[in-house]
Amino acid sequence: MTQVSDNYQPEASTYAADDEALLVGIDLGTSRSAIAAANGVRKMIESYVGWPKDAVAVRHIKKNIVFGTEALEHRLSLRLFRPLEKGVLKHSLEDEEAEDGVGNKQAARELMRHLVHLSQPGRDQKVYGVVGVPAQASLKSKQALLEAAHDSMDAVMLVSQPFAVAYGLGMLDGSIVIDIGAGTTDICRMHGTMPGEEDQLTLPLAGDFIDRRFEELLKEAYPEAQFTITMLKRVKESGAFVAGQVEPIRTTFPCNGRPTEFDVTEPLKSACESILDGINEGLHKLISSFDPEFQSKLRSNVVISGGGSQIIGLASRIRQQLEDLGGGNVHAVEEPLYAGANGALQLAIDMPDSYWQKLT
Amino acid sequence: MADRDASNKPRGFTLLRSVNGRIVQADAEIDQALEMGSSTASLAELQQRGYSRVRVVDREKVASLVKDAVSRQQYSRKDAGGRDAGGDYGGSEAESDEDFGSLRINRENLGYLTSTGHASLADIVAEIVQARLESKQATVSRFSAIEQRMQELERLLRGSAGQAREPAAGADDRSRAYKSYLPASVAAEEAAERMTSIDERMRQLEELLRRTEQTAEDLALGTRADGHAGLRRETTEQQQALLEEIYKQNVQLQALTREAEAAAHAL
Numbered sequence: 274m275t276q277v278s279d280n281y282q283p284e285a286s287t288y289a290a291d292d293e294a295l296l297v298g299i300d301l302g303t304s305r306s307a308i309a310a311a312n313g314v315r316k317m318i319e320s321y322v323g324w325p326k327d328a329v330a331v332r333h334i335k336k337n338i339v340f341g342t343e344a345l346e347h348r349l350s351l352r353l354f355r356p357l358e359k360g361v362l363k364h365s366l367e368d369e370e371a372e373d374g375v376g377n378k379q380a381a382r383e384l385m386r387h388l389v390h391l392s393q394p395g396r397d398q399k400v401y402g403v404v405g406v407p408a409q410a411s412l413k414s415k416q417a418l419l420e421a422a423h424d425s426m427d428a429v430m431l432v433s434q435p436f437a438v439a440y441g442l443g444m445l446d447g448s449i450v451i452d453i454g455a456g457t458t459d460i461c462r463m464h465g466t467m468p469g470e471e472d473q474l475t476l477p478l479a480g481d482f483i484d485r486r487f488e489e490l491l492k493e494a495y496p497e498a499q500f501t502i503t504m505l506k507r508v509k510e511s512g513a514f515v516a517g518q519v520e521p522i523r524t525t526f527p528c529n530g531r532p533t534e535f536d537v538t539e540p541l542k543s544a545c546e547s548i549l550d551g552i553n554e555g556l557h558k559l560i561s562s563f564d565p566e567f568q569s570k571l572r573s574n575v576v577i578s579g580g581g582s583q584i585i586g587l588a589s590r591i592r593q594q595l596e597d598l599g600g601g602n603v604h605a606v607e608e609p610l611y612a613g614a615n616g617a618l619q620l621a622i623d624m625p626d627s628y629w630q631k632l633t
Numbered sequence: 634m635a636d637r638d639a640s641n642k643p644r645g646f647t648l649l650r651s652v653n654g655r656i657v658q659a660d661a662e663i664d665q666a667l668e669m670g671s672s673t674a675s676l677a678e679l680q681q682r683g684y685s686r687v688r689v690v691d692r693e694k695v696a697s698l699v700k701d702a703v704s705r706q707q708y709s710r711k712d713a714g715g716r717d718a719g720g721d722y723g724g725s726e727a728e729s730d731e732d733f734g735s736l737r738i739n740r741e742n743l744g745y746l747t748s749t750g751h752a753s754l755a756d757i758v759a760e761i762v763q764a765r766l767e768s769k770q771a772t773v774s775r776f777s778a779i780e781q782r783m784q785e786l787e788r789l790l791r792g793s794a795g796q797a798r799e800p801a802a803g804a805d806d807r808s809r810a811y812k813s814y815l816p817a818s819v820a821a822e823e824a825a826e827r828m829t830s831i832d833e834r835m836r837q838l839e840e841l842l843r844r845t846e847q848t849a850e851d852l853a854l855g856t857r858a859d860g861h862a863g864l865r866r867e868t869t870e871q872q873q874a875l876l877e878e879i880y881k882q883n884v885q886l887q888a889l890t891r892e893a894e895a896a897a898h899a900l
Contacts, residue, residue: 412889416889420890467875467882
């Protein structure tokens with residue numbers, strides 16, 4: 274595990290140019306956040322932020338704030354936050370009431386700052402970033418994210434996450450991007466212009482939804498098994514599938530304190546399939562409401578990205594569902610977890626310097 | 634298990650480092666990936682952690698490919714070949730070694746080589762520099778051969794002309810100088826024409842060498858991850874319009890955010 278000090282004075286990067294701002298692309302996700310920087314650094318962390326609960330915890334952890342997997346590992350000693358929900362900043366009363374300012378907003382700020390720190394900007398080097406947000410994020414959500422980002426970057430631009438993916442892939446005309454994250458699935462059709470509201474959909478059917486469904490199904494099938502959502506998430510990430518699985522998926526959960534092996538193949542498959550109908554509906558909606566002359570072009574260029582696109586067989590299942598509309602072509606991006614950050618970085622790089630300077 | 638050299642750097646592994654075919658690789662991350670687990674990590678372990686493109690590098694193959702491409706002078710300063718060489722995003726069909734048969738060395742392809750795990754950035758740049766040096770040496774050898782041939786021709790011409798005037802020192806002036814003292818014999822005229830053609834060929838070779846060096850420098854510059862200058866590309870009018878639109882939307886968003894902050898502050 275990378276040791277990150279609480280002091281955010283960045284070390285001078287080997288790659289950093291003194292006279293140039295560091296450009297970064299950020300995919301701030303509900304489950305994982307990724308940053309890709311123009312200096313070649315690329316990092317991904319779990320979107321968890323934790324503060325030690327008391328002085329004993331500080332002594333034990335030896336840090337005032339911890340992030341990612343480390344925060345999850347020490348969660349019993351921490352006030353743990355996962356600041357994003359369904360891709361946007363959580364708004365809770367806790368934010369308003371916390372006397373020490375600790376809450377989701379603060380967690381989002383720290384998470385963003387930590388990501389920027391991981392990108393190794395040079396000492397005193399300016400940082401300009403493009404941050405991907407859910408396709409239909411509200412104005413309030415965008416403002417909250419912008420506020421959080423301004424603490425760690427000199428200039429920030431927000432873009433729709435699926436648009437960033439499409440831009441990075443150069444698929445700006447006649448394509449559909451389905452970005453399946455943890456909190457939301459964003460679907461966006463690209464037709465050579467900036468996608469408007471009518472071109473985008475945000476569905477709450479994503480990784481977290483699958484986890485909850487998986488939990489329900491397992492409780493039904495194995496009421497005696499003891500597990501948490503975190504444990505189920507790990508099982509899902511190692512074996513999620515909707516087609517083509519031959520080997521049974523077995524995992525071990527405690528059962529009255531005794532480790533017991535369970536076959537979770539069917540519950541896992543059913544849970545993963547639970548997002549298919551919603552995605553299919555969204556896809557149908559965006560295709561059928563488009564200019565009929567160009568519908569076949571959209572169908573033939575469907576791209577899936579995000580962590581959810583790693584579900585085995587997902588592209589082929591979506592392709593099967595497209596048969597109802599005359600068939601099409603669906604494929605997964607090469608780097609599902611970094612596609613958003615890569616696209617955002619490409620936008621940041623292509624953005625003229627004058628625009629960045631005006632935003633600082 | 635990853636093989637390690639004396640500097641404790643893992644050998645035999647390279648890590649995906651490409652932003653849409655453009656290189657943004659940092660080898661340091663390999664170490665970090667290894668540190669995340671134990672002191673060493675297997676290929677499978679790295680892949681399991683999400684570094685799905687980590688592969689064993691066949692450096693010899695990459696070296697021979699690069700050298701072959703350089704020797705065939707298949708440099709391209711445009712980035713048109715990236716996708717043709719198999720870098721089509723999302724596609725996985727064209728990722729076998731055999732697909733590098735028609736390799737053209739340019740920035741896009743370098744990105745593809747690194748992104749498919751066939752070589753690290755440092756390996757490729759080193760190979761290009763080496764190939765460029767070898768190419769340069771080959772060109773110099775050819776120059777020497779041409780020079781030698783010219784000297785033979787000089788002797789021949791002197792003999793046929795029966796005159797002992799010293800030829801001009803500069804290569805460009807040679808044919809003119811020879812023409813001036815040649816007798817008006819057909820053989821001598823033909824020899825002078827051949828000299829002109831050799832001079833022309835030398836100029837072409839010099840130009841080729843200059844462009845070769847320039848391309849190698851461009852490649853080194855473009856692949857050096859020292860900021861965005863080397864990564865910036867030509868944007869299409871459509872992309873420019875989209876960038877402008879994003880900029881305008883964000884200016885508007887910032888204005889609204891400032892207003893909201895001011896209102897909250899006033900309250």
